[in-house]
Amino acid sequence: MKTIKSISKVTMLIAFVAFANTLMATGNLKVNILPLSAEKAVVAISNTDASNFQISIENDKGENVYYKETDAISKDYRKIFDFSKLEKGDYKLTVSTEGLTTERSFKIENRNIAIGKESKLIEPYFAFKDGVLKMSYLNFAEEQLSLNFYTKNDLVYSKKIGDKFNVVEGFDLSKLEKGTYSVVLSTETKNYSYDVVLK
Secondary structure, three states: OOOOEEEOOOOOHHHHHHHHHHHHHOOOOEEEEEEOOOOEEEEEEEEEEEEOOEEEEEEOOOOEEEEEEOOOOEEEEEEEEEOOOOOOEEEEEEEEEOOEEEEEEEEEEOOEEEEEEEEEEEOOEEEEEOOEEEEEEEOOOOOOEEEEEEEOOEEEEEEEEEOOOEEEEEEEOOOOOOEEEEEEEEOOOOEEEEEEEEO
16 A cells, blocks of 8 residues: 655645634633532523533543533523532543633532632634645643544554644545545544545
8 A cells, every 4th residue: 555645844834724613612601600609500601603612521530421502593592400419539521612612620629619620622624625634722721632534443553643732634535546545633632533435
């Protein structure tokens, strides 16, 4: 099988420009947890554009203890949560909408809710045209990243990207055999997959 050729970052300017609209939207999704008492808090979500929200709470074992997808399309969502039935420990509230994800950590302690920092995630941008795959990703958490190409579950190509913040990559796939390839961007906590069909 012929190899995958990496393209210079200068060629990747187009991919970065296309990704810029998503980048500008990162500040639009806000998630706050406002304690009302030792056991209750208001979860307040706001977004510049009206949309549905997927809301989940996960414990430190990675188990989902709450999930809701809002029915109505809106710019704001507010709800009082009763955390009295949650065990002591660390939790993560995650809100997703249209490729944007914001996480807010919190801790249940002795009759206290301690709110942690807000962190943002954006799904990577993939585009494939004329045999060239373009990929952009903002690594807010500065996690170690790797990019892998698979066909029929066989690894074709692997690249360690490291922990840089702004990732812009391009690959010439025109010399690969015809078929379907899965491109997987792996962070320390999540995998993002994109399928490419070579005809």
